[in-house]
Amino acid sequence: MRRGVTFLAFTALFMTIACSQAPQEKRDASTSEVVNNEYVASIDRWHSEREEDLQKKDGWLALAGLYWLEPGINSFGSAKGNSIVFPFDKIAPVAGNFILDGDVVRLQVREGIAIEHNGKPVQQQDVVYSSEMKQPPLLTHGSLQWVVIKRGEKYGVRLWDAESEARKAFAGIKRFPVQQEWKLEARLERHPLPKQIAITNVLGQTSSEPSPGAVVFTLNGQQYRLDALEEGEELFIIFADKTNGSETYGSGRYLYMPKPGPDGKTVIDFNKAYNPPCAFTGYATCPLPPKQNFLPLNVTAGEKVYYSSY
Numbered sequence: 001m002r003r004g005v006t007f008l009a010f011t012a013l014f015m016t017i018a019c020s021q022a023p024q025e026k027r028d029a030s031t032s033e034v035v036n037n038e039y040v041a042s043i044d045r046w047h048s049e050r051e052e053d054l055q056k057k058d059g060w061l062a063l064a065g066l067y068w069l070e071p072g073i074n075s076f077g078s079a080k081g082n083s084i085v086f087p088f089d090k091i092a093p094v095a096g097n098f099i100l101d102g103d104v105v106r107l108q109v110r111e112g113i114a115i116e117h118n119g120k121p122v123q124q125q126d127v128v129y130s131s132e133m134k135q136p137p138l139l140t141h142g143s144l145q146w147v148v149i150k151r152g153e154k155y156g157v158r159l160w161d162a163e164s165e166a167r168k169a170f171a172g173i174k175r176f177p178v179q180q181e182w183k184l185e186a187r188l189e190r191h192p193l194p195k196q197i198a199i200t201n202v203l204g205q206t207s208s209e210p211s212p213g214a215v216v217f218t219l220n221g222q223q224y225r226l227d228a229l230e231e232g233e234e235l236f237i238i239f240a241d242k243t244n245g246s247e248t249y250g251s252g253r254y255l256y257m258p259k260p261g262p263d264g265k266t267v268i269d270f271n272k273a274y275n276p277p278c279a280f281t282g283y284a285t286c287p288l289p290p291k292q293n294f295l296p297l298n299v300t301a302g303e304k305v306y307y308s309s310y
Contacts, residue, residue, distance in 0.1 A: 051172060054280065057145070062167045066157070075096070076097065094110060100155055105129035183268075186266050189215075202284070228257075230259075239294070247298075252288065253303065255270065
């Protein structure tokens with residue numbers, strides 16, 4: 001009699017445990033799926049915002065020219081005889097002059113030409129660049145806008161056109177499927193002493209940039225490291241990998257990642273690897289990956305190579 005009671009009690013207990021565990025397993029699986037879906041959605045939002053930025057009237061798709069200044073007077077307008085030739089029919093044949101004197105650039109506007117800064121007409125001989133300026137003024141005329149930049153010892157005029165064909169024809173950037181496996185734990189291995197690393201841009205100019213340290217992470221049992229640059233509250237990574245030139249942009253890709261906490265730990269997410277501006281325009285001055293930031297593997301995450309449709 002006791003054996004029968006014991007057997008029935010055991011059976012009831014087993015069924016109770018089994019019934020209680022099955023829903024828990026489903027809940028755990030469901031929770032994991034929700035977490036993964038939320039992560040994918042967050043990357044999708046990030047990518048959507050990036051494409052929106054590219055399409056802005058001052059985004060990389062609207063970039064229409066980069067003109068280097070010579071010391072002295074540089075005439076500009078739409079006529080071919082100018083030192084700087086802006087897009088045809090977008091501005092008067094002769095609109096004025098950029099005057100480069102040392103590290104100062106002044107703008108001389110021809111009478112009757114409406115060029116504005118913040119909605120106000122630019123005055124004759126207005127300074128549009130100096131080394132003391134935090135942000136040189138953005139000047140506008142119709143669909144055009146431009147700013148004076150400095151790269152190394154060179155001064156140039158960067159021009160945008162809101163009516164550019166690249167902007168009109170943009171149909172999005174292809175990318176690899178979002179995979180959580182490419183979101184990796186990492187740590188910042190700080191340099192014991194202040195260190196600068198050589199960064200070369202597409203113009204062939206090399207500058208020394210301060211680096212806080214190397215980002216170290218492990219993938220498939222293998223440890224990798226990438227020298228980081230510091231930008232505000234984030235780390236900036238310029239890297240290359242074995243997909244460059246085939247599936248991804250030939251000159252490497254960029255990504256940002258959060259600075260580490262006091263324990264040195266952070267996260268590197270290759271699903272946010274993106275194309276440099278030079279993938280969209282020939283008028284950018286993109287920094288290239290330093291040789292130590294080549295990863296000897298296929299990083300099948302983030303943005304793929306961009307092919308313009310115009």
